[in-house]
Amino acid sequence: MSKIENGTGQGWDVGMDPNPPLIDALYLPMLLWGDEKRKKLVGHLGERILLGVGPFWKMAQALFEVLPRDLEDWGLVNALLGERQSFLSERKSAAFRAPQAPLGFPEEP
Numbered sequence: 001m002s003k004i005e006n007g008t009g010q011g012w013d014v015g016m017d018p019n020p021p022l023i024d025a026l027y028l029p030m031l032l033w034g035d036e037k038r039k040k041l042v043g044h045l046g047e048r049i050l051l052g053v054g055p056f057w058k059m060a061q062a063l064f065e066v067l068p069r070d071l072e073d074w075g076l077v078n079a080l081l082g083e084r085q086s087f088l089s090e091r092k093s094a095a096f097r098a099p100q101a102p103l104g105f106p107e108e109p
Contacts, residue, residue, distance in 0.1 A: 022055055022056060022059040023059060025048065025050060025056060025059075026056065026059050026060055026063070026077075026080075028044060029041055029044065029045060029050075029080055030073065030076040030077065030080065032044065033076050033079055033080055034072070034076050041087070042087050042090045042091050042094070043091075043094075045087055045091065046091040046094075051084075051087055051088050051091055052088070057081070057084065060077050060080055060081055061081065063077045064077045064078055064081055
């Protein structure tokens with residue numbers, strides 16, 4: 001997980017709290033997208049059951065609407081919102097492939 005400096009020299013681990021406030025739940029996906037870690041991002045959203053969670057995406061939409069357009073965070077939120085359906089498709093596809101692997105079926109290209 002990513003460590004964020006909190007000004008005390010100790011910092012805190014983003015994504016470690018099992019029930020973080022929505023703004024914190026949104027921050028790690030923003031970091032992962034910014035670091036171009038799409039597979040990890042999709043896995044995280046799926047593990048935290050955030051892909052279909054309305055309040056999570058409403059928070060993202062709210063930030064999109066209020067953040068100044070020239071901020072990097074606005075661009076990250078914009079990208080997450082734009083990719084929402086593809087994240088869901090990728091997670092469903094990964095969930096389908098996982099049980100097939102032990103059966104010896106080859107992965108599709």
